Amino acid sequence: MADGSIGLWTVPLAVLGGAIRVSTPFLFVSLGECITERSGRINLGLEGTLVMGAMSAYGISYLTGSPWLGVLAAGITGALLGALHAGICSLPRVNDIAVGIALMLFGTGLAFYLGKPLIEPTAPRLPAIDFGWWSDIPQVRAALRVNVLFLIGVALAPILYWAFRTTRWGLLIRTAGESSDAARAMGHSVLLIRLRATMVGGFLAGIGGSFLSLFYPGSWNEGLSSGQGITAVALVIFARWDPLLCLWASLAFGGAAALGPALQSVGVTSGYHLFNAAPYILTLAIMIITCSPKRTLTGAPAELSITR
């Protein structure tokens, strides 16, 4: 202890810290996608939205000096990309998955193109709240430096859970997702509901991106997302379209991402490729366990093109 090392305690602490640091983008994207999919549409383009959000947040924060304006800009960019997806999908006989893939490529490509001049400059970043003030151990303090966005995300999960169950618009979204005929019979425009749901989903995914570039890892570069948006979309499926399960799944993924480096740092060096792949193995395992050819996934909105 005298040399400032905490030995094997690094691993659980890193997993905890990783769960807090790495999970936020997963959380925002999966909550956003949860809303969109509950309305009966899949937006696979959220990977592109995440990257665009990261780029625009960094750019706006750099230009205006205010990281919060960057977060807002990321959300608006995400909502616009969501509106684009919903707009194209509202045309007849358009496949939402194909549009999603196109928008994923469009979003990342556009972000790389516009983000070229932003790789070098350093933009002001979001502040952290120090929840480790009670501890003398610097490692604990570092792990508990929490960003407000993480707290908002954590609060958002139960709010969404509640809203889906008890509010009017929660019911409307679910109706559009379970039976568009029923929604239409009630006199609501399904396309409008889905447009709004996709825009909100994009808004949240954009904010998830702003966390990547403005807090952790905390700078804009082209490898920043490395597939986190897509992973988060998959996460929604194994969280069974339940916002609370999305929260736990995101935390698990964040922790799993920290496992590989943490184990190496305490000297467990064999098979680090396997530990680095932990999040993906987790996805595959859960997908295999939960899938069945005999029935659709429990909790899946009936209008989704993959379940219909």
Added chain:
Amino acid sequence: MEFGRISRRHLLQGGAAVTLGAATGIRPVFAAETTIGFIYVGSRDDYGYNQAHAQGAAALKKIPGLKVVEEEKVPETDAVEKTIESMINLDGATLLFPTSFGYYNPHMVKMANKFPKLHFEHCGGLWSDKDPKNAGSYFGYIDEAQYISGIVAGYSSKSGKLGFVAAKPIPQVLRNINAFALGARLANPKATTQVIFTGDWSMPVKEAEATNSLIDQGVDVLTCHVDGPKTMVENAARRGAMVCGYHVNQSPLAPKAYLTGAEWNWEALYPKFVKMIAAGESIPNFYRGGLKEEIVKTSPYGEAVSAEARKHADDVKAKFLSGDGYAIFKGGLVDNKGKTVIAAGTDRGQKDPELEKMDYLVEGVVGATS
């Protein structure tokens, strides 16, 4: 007719440019305009490996009579062959620099066989007699600069624990880790260097996690060998640790935490290559060099570097620059499993090809290659 107008306008512009060139008396170094192609695996302003090459390419752009074409983010697959062919066929490139490690074999070798009259210069490859004569591989002994960084890091660390965020356990990376660790032991014989492999060249989240884990272990000076050191440098500085840079000078990112760094000096090498070709000389197929040959350099010392560290590092640097050279990997070297990897009495000089096959981590490094 739209087309006719455009081509006529282009013709006029071209004519004007020629007249202007003649009028101002620019005498190009090359008889005809020479086109040089640069291919990067990542973004050319990544504060890292690709930016170092792009700075070299920028130095060539300043030479009259040279045209530089560049393409970024070309994966290490047959995509690079397509890029090379289009640079040759569409842009008329006669000298190509595919700068990433994985481009060499089979991709660049195949292209060099297909276009025997053109020159191919690859960074990092191991040219052998079996490879085409119009291809070459150059590389710098950047471990010399890492050794200097290690010395500085060894003096600057209070805990005696240093950290190394590395991409993959390939010989070039291992050589850097080992040189850094050996340099640190010159300064502090008890110093250890903990290495974490992230698994790939650009993994920002993993690099940030590795940086945090190392600092949690008590590491207070870090360096790295990944494509873009920006993530490591910024995250380490935010946690209050000190850093040694890699590829290019990252001190603008963390002026207080930056000690020194191992940098490429392609701005010096590429114009040298081009002048050799213009003078009709052939570039040696296997081109290597370190601090003395000006292929690598060290960043200026940061303010946190003590006078003692500066003196020791400068002394060793002077030995590298001297005529006799200096061997980092001396006989009697033991790896971190206790096995003797270089027998006592046989010093391996920098040009020793054995060093380019390195597959071990020396004593003092905490970590494993697999």
